[in-house]
Amino acid sequence: MADDRTTLQRLWAVGCSLKLAIYAASAATLLIMGGSLAMNAHPRIFGGMDGTTINAWFAGTWPSAPQLTWWLPLTALCLLIFGINTLCCLLDWLTHLRARWRKTGEYLIHTGFLLLLIGYAWGNLAGFRSGPHRLAPGETLALPQLPGYSLQLDSFTPDFSPEGRPLDMVSAVVLLRNGNEVARGTVRINHPLLHDGLVILATSLDQRLAGFRCFLNGVGTIDLAPGSRVALPDGGTLGVLQLLADARQAADGQVIPMGEQLGNPALQLLLLRPDGSLWQGWYFLREPPPFELAAAGAAPRPLQPLAGYVSLLTVNRDPGAGLALAGGICLTIGVLLAMLSFYRKRRRGDRPQI
Amino acid sequence: MPDKTIFYLLFALYAAAVCGYAAHAVCRRTWLSRTSLALTAAGVLLHSGLLTQRWLAAGYLPVTNLFATLFFFSWALALTFFYFELRYRLGATGLFVMLLNLLLLGGALPRDQRIPPLIPSLDTPLFELHIIFSFTGYAMFAMAFSLGVLYLIQARIDSAALPDLGVLRRLNEEAIFLGFGLFTLCMVAGGIWAHIAWGYWFSWNIKSVWSFLVWLFYAGMCHAKFVRRWQGGVYAWLSIAGFGVVLFTYLGIGLLLESNHPLE
Numbered sequence: 001m002a003d004d005r006t007t008l009q010r011l012w013a014v015g016c017s018l019k020l021a022i023y024a025a026s027a028a029t030l031l032i033m034g035g036s037l038a039m040n041a042h043p044r045i046f047g048g049m050d051g052t053t054i055n056a057w058f059a060g061t062w063p064s065a066p067q068l069t070w071w072l073p074l075t076a077l078c079l080l081i082f083g084i085n086t087l088c089c090l091l092d093w094l095t096h097l098r099a100r101w102r103k104t105g106e107y108l109i110h111t112g113f114l115l116l117l118i119g120y121a122w123g124n125l126a127g128f129r130s131g132p133h134r135l136a137p138g139e140t141l142a143l144p145q146l147p148g149y150s151l152q153l154d155s156f157t158p159d160f161s162p163e164g165r166p167l168d169m170v171s172a173v174v175l176l177r178n179g180n181e182v183a184r185g186t187v188r189i190n191h192p193l194l195h196d197g198l199v200i201l202a203t204s205l206d207q208r209l210a211g212f213r214c215f216l217n218g219v220g221t222i223d224l225a226p227g228s229r230v231a232l233p234d235g236g237t238l239g240v241l242q243l244l245a246d247a248r249q250a251a252d253g254q255v256i257p258m259g260e261q262l263g264n265p266a267l268q269l270l271l272l273r274p275d276g277s278l279w280q281g282w283y284f285l286r287e288p289p290p291f292e293l294a295a296a297g298a299a300p301r302p303l304q305p306l307a308g309y310v311s312l313l314t315v316n317r318d319p320g321a322g323l324a325l326a327g328g329i330c331l332t333i334g335v336l337l338a339m340l341s342f343y344r345k346r347r348r349g350d351r352p353q354i
Numbered sequence: 355m356p357d358k359t360i361f362y363l364l365f366a367l368y369a370a371a372v373c374g375y376a377a378h379a380v381c382r383r384t385w386l387s388r389t390s391l392a393l394t395a396a397g398v399l400l401h402s403g404l405l406t407q408r409w410l411a412a413g414y415l416p417v418t419n420l421f422a423t424l425f426f427f428s429w430a431l432a433l434t435f436f437y438f439e440l441r442y443r444l445g446a447t448g449l450f451v452m453l454l455n456l457l458l459l460g461g462a463l464p465r466d467q468r469i470p471p472l473i474p475s476l477d478t479p480l481f482e483l484h485i486i487f488s489f490t491g492y493a494m495f496a497m498a499f500s501l502g503v504l505y506l507i508q509a510r511i512d513s514a515a516l517p518d519l520g521v522l523r524r525l526n527e528e529a530i531f532l533g534f535g536l537f538t539l540c541m542v543a544g545g546i547w548a549h550i551a552w553g554y555w556f557s558w559n560i561k562s563v564w565s566f567l568v569w570l571f572y573a574g575m576c577h578a579k580f581v582r583r584w585q586g587g588v589y590a591w592l593s594i595a596g597f598g599v600v601l602f603t604y605l606g607i608g609l610l611l612e613s614n615h616p617l618e
């Protein structure tokens with residue numbers, strides 16, 4: 001029988017073909033199945049897949065392991081074909097809506113799937129993933145992927161069970177744009193701060209040196225941390241400017257931070273004498289105090305380090321998340337409609353045959 | 355370890371139902387299938403009660419270890435079968451599904467049934483929805499698997515004790531469709547949860563990847579029933595293969611990862 005359809009009509013028929021859908025979905029399934037075996041056998045290569053967007057991960061991994069990652073672009077191609085196929089099928093349904101409105105549930109499922117595909121592609125192409133970032137209360141983190149934006153941690157309160165199991169990590173954060181607040185919130189486990197595609201999450205916590213408990217003649221036991229001020233018996237004041245857990249003094253006298261682990265701790269102090277004169281300098285706690293401090297009788301003797309917690313925060317941006325959520329809602333409503341109308345439609349016997 | 359008598363009683367109820375269905379398959383007495391249905395109903399009731407009691411005691415749906423998931427899966431499967439049995443009076447068809455159910459419950463019983471403390475990241479209703487829809491979906495796929503096997507048996511032996519091929523085919527399609535619907539809800543809840551817990555809604559972690567494969571496979575099966583040449587036999591084989599994918603996703607991945615990376 002001669003086929004007198006135009007090329008466009010034939011193309012459209014291929015686009016709407018259920019067989020094409022089955023082939024594309026089967027190919028994607030087999031590729032991912034094979035790929036997952038590679039993922040399982042090479043955790044070192046595939047372990048970081050969630051730490052960054054999939055395209056960034058692929059661009060970084062492909063050159064060193066093409067033999068293990070070739071299935072990924074092929075899967076993307078199959079899913080693209082599958083997506084176009086779903087779109088054609090959906091448009092075809094829309095053009096026959098009057099006769100096929102009973103299938104609204106089924107086609108909401110198709111719409112949901114399409115939105116998920118687009119949301120995933122968009123989120124990965126235009127978004128980023130960063131962190132976890134270590135932030136101590138009071139610190140601010142610049143977000144280089146979003147010029148002008150920074151994240152400030154106001155306070156951090158970990159919550160432990162009586163047995164010491166971490167239960168929650170509560171970070172009060174402020175999102176700033178060019179120094180101005182654009183969003184503020186409390187970030188806890190399963191409660192991120194969401195703002196315009198940004199997701200700010202509590203990932204973990206860590207300990208860090210927060211200060212030192214010291215003994216000061218004439219004053220007693222005091223806790224010194226950045227910002228502390230101590231009134232001295234002679235009317236002077238001792239203030240703490242900075243604390244470094246591990247520091248080294250270079251030949252030119254400059255003090256260089258060496259790391260977060262407790263090593264050679266140093267306090268930068270400010271001494272305001274009763275006569276109004278000022279001294280500012282570093283006190284390496286493992287060494288004798290600077291002469292000026294000792295002479296003023298204001299040299300604290302370190303007793304023990306004080307631990308504080310830092311928050312480990314993840315900052316991701318997924319501009320496709322809203323679309324994906326819309327897809328999820330379409331899927332949910334579609335599934336409920338299709339399930340509720342299943343028996344009635346089966347009684348009517350309306351189903352396509354290929 | 356706390357007393358397990360009540361769990362064994364549950365097992366005994368289901369086992370008696372299986373015996374009843376087996377006897378019914380042989381001697382075809384209505385009272386046998388009725389008694390089996392009553393035993394199944396009693397089992398489902400007791401199972402639901404135990405699950406509710408554990409849920410209330412824990413303060414959250416206890417599905418965080420293998421005992422609990424097998425116990426929940428078994429409940430979902432018994433409920434699924436009960437639904438089909440009430441709707442269609444399948445009789446001997448129940449033999450196979452309830453045997454599978456016994457395997458699940460039997461797999462759970464030797465394990466520790468104490469409820470572990472909840473990991474903070476699981477403390478969200480999204481997790482509960484995710485699990486409920488996942489296992490009710492799995493139960494439908496298990497039902498479809500049983501119906502697929504019965505279809506193939508019936509196609510060979512043409513027994514009067516089993517429903518005819520047309521009925522088995524339709525029921526298989528129904529189980530697949532309902533299972534796909536439930537599993538879709540599981541994926542949606544899981545995606546939203548992942549987004550708020552990790553900041554991305556699809557993870558390339560191997561379990562999530564295989565869950566996506568389960569979903570894709572059964573979405574494919576929702577269409578495969580329209581291919582005339584595949585209706586019946588091919589579809590039955592696909593239901594069996596699909597359940598293989600489900601079992602691998604649920605149990606196999608843990609074992610595979612363990613065998614490859616004992617230290618992970």
Ligand code: HEM
Pocket residue numbers: 015016017018021082083085086087089103106109110113338350351352531534573576577
């Ligand atoms: C890729 C291209 C796709 C095509 C061409 C396609 C085509 C179709 C067609 C023609 C139907 C029958 C509707 C009717 O009964 O009139 C259908 C049903 C359905 N489709 Fe798709 N579809 C595609 C993708 C998908 C995807 C990705 C999903 C799920 C994620 C999906 C889920 C469903 C479901 C659940 C049904 C209902 C099955 C039933 O009535 O039992 N489809 N599809």
